[in-house]
Amino acid sequence: MARELTLVDAGLGNLASVERALIQVGSAAQVTDDPDKVATSRIVVFPGQGAFGKHTDQLIDGAMGQALKMVIQRGDPFLGICLGMQLLFEGSEEGGGRRGLGVLPGRCRRFPDDMSVVEGESVRKLKIPHMGW
Numbered sequence: 001m002a003r004e005l006t007l008v009d010a011g012l013g014n015l016a017s018v019e020r021a022l023i024q025v026g027s028a029a030q031v032t033d034d035p036d037k038v039a040t041s042r043i044v045v046f047p048g049q050g051a052f053g054k055h056t057d058q059l060i061d062g063a064m065g066q067a068l069k070m071v072i073q074r075g076d077p078f079l080g081i082c083l084g085m086q087l088l089f090e091g092s093e094e095g096g097g098r099r100g101l102g103v104l105p106g107r108c109r110r111f112p113d114d115m116s117v118v119e120g121e122s123v124r125k126l127k128i129p130h131m132g133w
Contacts, residue, residue: 006041008068009033010059012048012083035063044071048083052098052108056087060101072103
């Protein structure tokens with residue numbers, strides 16, 4: 001029997017691909033943008049793509065932000081994907097220094113452009129993943 005979980009539709013994108021992946025592994029996903037349903041869910045997946053900005057400020061300050069915090073504070077299974085994970089931190093350099101939900105300590109920071117690793121006697125510049133965040 002599939003474990004039912006809640007897939008949060010916070011208007012942050014990539015819902016269809018995440019829902020297909022969850023179905024592929026045998027989960028039944030209930031997609032919702034209702035904070036009350038999220039708050040009472042026992043397994044929550046919070047996907048997102050994009051960047052910290054005005055929309056994420058509204059999410060953090062609104063009922064959905066409180067619902068997400070409630071799920072995490074209860075200790076229920078929670079998976080934040082991409083921006084959904086980044087929003088769990090106290091904030092980000094992105095978007096001029098935006099706030100996050102503050103569930104996890106720390107801030108999201110851009111990778112330095114000159115990040116490198118020493119391998120034996122040589123130094124290799126590391127490739128910044130995707131968009132650099």
